[in-house]
Amino acid sequence: xxxxxxxxxxxxxxxxxxxxxxxxxxxxxxxxxxxxxxxxxxxxxxxxxxxxxxxxxxxxxxxxxxxxxxxxxxxxxxxxxxxxxxxxxxxxxxxxxxxxxxxxxxxxxxxxxxxxxxxxxxxxxxxxxxxxxxxxxxxxxxxxxxxxxxxxxxxxxxxxxxxxxxxxxxxxxxxxxxxxxxxxxxxxxxxxxxxxxxxxxxxxxxxxxxxxxxxxxxxxxxxxxxxxxxxxxxxxxxxxxxxxxxxxxxxxxxxxxxxxxxxxxxxxxxxxxxxxxxxxxxxxxxxxxxxxxxxxxxxxxxxxxxxxxxxxxxxxxxxxxxxxxxxxxxxxxxxxx
Amino acid sequence: xxxxxxxxxxxxxxxxxxxxxxxxxxxxxxxxxxxxxxxxxxxxxxxxxxxxxxxxxxxxxxxxxxxxxxxxxxxxxxxxxxxxxxxxxxxxxxxxxxxxxxxxxxxxxxxxxxxxxxxxxxxxxxxxxxxxxxxxxxxxxxxxxxxxxxxxxxxxxxxxxxxxxxxxxxxxxxxxxxxxxxxxxxxxxxxxxxxxxxxxxxxxxxxxxxxxxxxxxxxxxxxxxxxxxxxxxxxxxxxxxxxxxxxxxxxxxxxxxxxxxxxxxxxxxxxxxxxxxxxxxxxxxxxxxxxxxxxxxxxxxxxxxxxxxxxxxxxxxxxxxxxxxxxxxxxxx
Numbered sequence: 001x002x003x004x005x006x007x008x009x010x011x012x013x014x015x016x017x018x019x020x021x022x023x024x025x026x027x028x029x030x031x032x033x034x035x036x037x038x039x040x041x042x043x044x045x046x047x048x049x050x051x052x053x054x055x056x057x058x059x060x061x062x063x064x065x066x067x068x069x070x071x072x073x074x075x076x077x078x079x080x081x082x083x084x085x086x087x088x089x090x091x092x093x094x095x096x097x098x099x100x101x102x103x104x105x106x107x108x109x110x111x112x113x114x115x116x117x118x119x120x121x122x123x124x125x126x127x128x129x130x131x132x133x134x135x136x137x138x139x140x141x142x143x144x145x146x147x148x149x150x151x152x153x154x155x156x157x158x159x160x161x162x163x164x165x166x167x168x169x170x171x172x173x174x175x176x177x178x179x180x181x182x183x184x185x186x187x188x189x190x191x192x193x194x195x196x197x198x199x200x201x202x203x204x205x206x207x208x209x210x211x212x213x214x215x216x217x218x219x220x221x222x223x224x225x226x227x228x229x230x231x232x233x234x235x236x237x238x239x240x241x242x243x244x245x246x247x248x249x250x251x252x253x254x255x256x257x258x259x260x261x262x263x264x265x266x267x268x269x270x271x272x273x274x275x276x277x278x279x280x281x282x283x284x285x286x287x288x289x290x291x292x293x294x295x296x297x298x299x300x301x302x303x304x305x306x307x308x309x310x311x312x313x314x315x316x317x318x319x320x321x322x323x324x325x326x327x328x329x330x331x332x333x334x335x336x337x
Numbered sequence: 338x339x340x341x342x343x344x345x346x347x348x349x350x351x352x353x354x355x356x357x358x359x360x361x362x363x364x365x366x367x368x369x370x371x372x373x374x375x376x377x378x379x380x381x382x383x384x385x386x387x388x389x390x391x392x393x394x395x396x397x398x399x400x401x402x403x404x405x406x407x408x409x410x411x412x413x414x415x416x417x418x419x420x421x422x423x424x425x426x427x428x429x430x431x432x433x434x435x436x437x438x439x440x441x442x443x444x445x446x447x448x449x450x451x452x453x454x455x456x457x458x459x460x461x462x463x464x465x466x467x468x469x470x471x472x473x474x475x476x477x478x479x480x481x482x483x484x485x486x487x488x489x490x491x492x493x494x495x496x497x498x499x500x501x502x503x504x505x506x507x508x509x510x511x512x513x514x515x516x517x518x519x520x521x522x523x524x525x526x527x528x529x530x531x532x533x534x535x536x537x538x539x540x541x542x543x544x545x546x547x548x549x550x551x552x553x554x555x556x557x558x559x560x561x562x563x564x565x566x567x568x569x570x571x572x573x574x575x576x577x578x579x580x581x582x583x584x585x586x587x588x589x590x591x592x593x594x595x596x597x598x599x600x601x602x603x604x605x606x607x608x609x610x611x612x613x614x615x616x617x618x619x620x621x622x623x624x625x626x627x628x629x630x631x632x633x634x635x636x637x638x639x640x641x642x643x644x645x646x647x648x649x650x651x652x653x654x655x656x657x658x659x660x661x662x663x664x665x666x667x668x669x670x
Contacts, residue, residue: 019505020517021480023497025488028524040534041554044522047481048538049552055514068511078502079571079579081368081425082361083447172343 013047015054018074022051089175092167132157200224359423363585367507368444369396369424373415375431376403382430382438384463388559389428389440391464392472392504392521392535398422406431408441409567412450419445426503436566442499446579451571454496456531456563464558470537472557473518477506479538484525492568493528515540520554531563 014023024047030036058069090098097103110119113128120128137149173180194202203223208214219225237246256263347353370393372386383401390397406414406429415427427443436457443453464471472478480501486493504521517538524532536554571579593605618624 019480019501020477020512021482021501021505023482023487025485026483027485028483028526030526036532037534037556040522040524040532041536041556043483043524044481044520044534044536045552045554047483047522048479048520048536048554051479051481052514052517052538052540052552055512055517058514060514063511066513067515068513070511071509074508076498076501077580078498079444079446079451079576080581081365081446083578084581084583085361085363169344172340175343176340 013050015051016075017051017054017058017072019076020051020055020071021076022047091171092174363583367396368426368502369422370398370426370428370503371418371422371424372397372399372428372430373404373406373418374399374401375406375429377431377433378403379432379438381458381461382432382440385438385440385458385461385559385561386428386430388463392478392559393426393506394472394474396507398424408443408450408453409455409569415443416445416449420448439566442503444499444502446571446575450569451575451579452495452499453567453569454492454499455566455568457566459562459564461561462558467557470555470557472535475507476516476518477509477512478504479517479520480504481520481522482525483522486525486528487523490528492565492570493525493531495568495570496531496565497523519557529564531565533563534560 011024011026013025015021016023028039028043030039055069055071058071060067060069062068107122109122111122111128112118113120115129120126122128132153137153139145139149143149169180207217210217342356347356370390372390374383374386378386387399390399400418404414408415408427408429415429419425419427425445427445428440429443430438430440432438436455438458438461439455440458441453441455444451482497482500487497488494500523520536520538522534522536524534526532535557537557539553539555541551541553593607595603595605597603
């Protein structure tokens, strides 16, 4: 047995105990008279024996009733399932706190309840009384009596929550280097006046928020005309003049159809490159074993703006290669196993 | 976590944990496998898929619906399954005239297909063909590769890593050597055929120490001959990125820490050279300098030199603490 192990090692059998793996580079020589199954079995028995001997040679330890051994780290490099996790981007507050050297301190779980005069948990079951729990509240002196302080308090809380949510979304957007679409009106927080730009933005939104999209809204005195947040208007060419432009446009279409050059939609191609560079590179697609491209469908329609960028012009055989498939929208269907 | 899950927060703690579990990790979980039958798969192909699934249980699932899948023509469908079920290993099976009993091993990295290998299966014998022998659940098998093409042929080399990835079982730090029960072997015949054989290990123990002295192998299912057909390899740079090991996962060797025979921890400490000028010496009244003496000293210094106090001179040269010694000398005088 020891002799077999020695010969195996001579022939360069590689063992990766972390994966319980043995790789024997010797080819299996077969002759016509051999029983393949029996031959494989005897050869594999030898290699399995080699592996098992190595496993038993590892330091053993006893855990409860089982004799176990610790396997070494695997030496075979295998691809990961998912990319290496990136560090979480800091929120605006975290960045600010770091700059200022503000560190988080842990809040105590118990707080002193003034009314019952005892220590109570900050939250949860039997928590200390807070302002929110008050069943009676004073009406402020300057109140006109029309506003209910309870509803005002509830409203203020709602606004605070909305503000927090907006800040959270802004942090997410900042981390992804995008902007969040605004509705123009930001949550109003007490004691904080909105900036001039915020107010004017809100006003412009309010002006156009009518059934006629602000067409009949009367402008206030000294109010600047609306410029931002206007929808795009359709533009039509006139039916009578400018024949030259129409002619050149039509000629351009005809050229596109008849020319043999592949047409490249630059904007789309750039977008695709950007998308790829963001993801792990897939630019050099792997070669097929048989050296053939993927079979393509039969072409049924030509040119036209609708199909621009879908297949190369004059490429001989239009291929439905993976590059095209990448951009195709996934078919909406529910997969169920 | 995708952007969608960041914008729309999970509503329950369970949902939050579920999403977190699917995020990239430094120490990854065992890869999950998904076996998908296609609409052309016949009974044999389904059996092959089910048996291959059984070898990887519980990290595998068999999906029995007839999906129209053509892995080499449309990768997107596979990628969709992969992300939906969080399984980076995918097996599909189909059967047609051109490629009878055809199975495809695919694996994904970051939700997109990394590589794929297609095989036609011949001489298939399933688990049920060997009575009373079935692969133990969640057991780590021995993996044996035999043949030179696994080392030299680049495609066969990648096929080997695929098989290791699929069949190696759960990643564990500790195993019970006596519990190693089965063995999956691959023998290559040139680059045209791979003989996959599975064996049960019947160890003959010598009783005293519980170690296996002689292993005997009994053939069991599944066993099949795999004929490589089409393949799709990952490009070099994608492969490199996928094989990267995170810094946190590599354990750095701690320097200057050792253990002696009794298991106690020993450390070696390196010190900087000591600065004697900052040495805290014993304070005595006599050693105290006062302003008057300081002024006298400067005047006396010349006289001292003349008196030829050899010992003090040498000390002064030898170390920077000379001044202190000088004081002593002055007092003694």
